Amino acid sequence: MKTSTNTTPAAIAKVLVAVGVIENSQGQIFICRRSAHQHQANKWEFPGGKVESGETIPQALARELAEEVGITVLACEPLMQIEHDYADKHVSLAIRKVIAFSGEPSGLEGQVSRWVAVSELSHYDFPKANGPIIAKLQQAALDESSSDTLDGL
């Protein structure tokens, strides 16, 4: 007789998360450190949080960034979508680049936070799902600097 152990992926909830890559005028990115009691504890992250029912992704992003880091999002654009299965949780990250905002971000929930250059992002311990985001930001920065070089010819 077959037995079921209820450990199939379908048994693990999937969470939609709006994630903001906030960039300043010097091309630096704002990152925060997750607390010791959160999922993916103590890892660095791009601020954001779960999309609540009835919310669009931009609405969720605006609410989360106001709550967590105290900025008002004025404009954002899609950067990428990542599906990632952690053993205990499946996440769908809807990543937006925040290209205009008002206010100065800070860790309103007591989280450590800082602005970092794109080239320094790989020195920080992010959740596994974030690898492709960092690769994409670093590739875009390289493309931009090579087009600057060509402009100078």
Ligand SMILES: Nc1nc2c([nH]c(=O)n2[C@H]2C[C@H](O)[C@@H](COP(=O)(O)OP(=O)(O)OP(=O)(O)O)O2)c(=O)[nH]1
């Ligand atoms: N905000 C954010 N979450 C990320 C990133 N990478 C990544 O795997 N995650 C995962 C960790 C969590 O499982 C989930 C986000 O949940 P969260 O704990 O931030 O959600 P939330 O802000 O609504 O939290 P809460 O107040 O309900 O506790 O997405 C990232 O760069 N930023």
Ligand SMILES: [Mg+2]
């Ligand atoms: Mg959050």
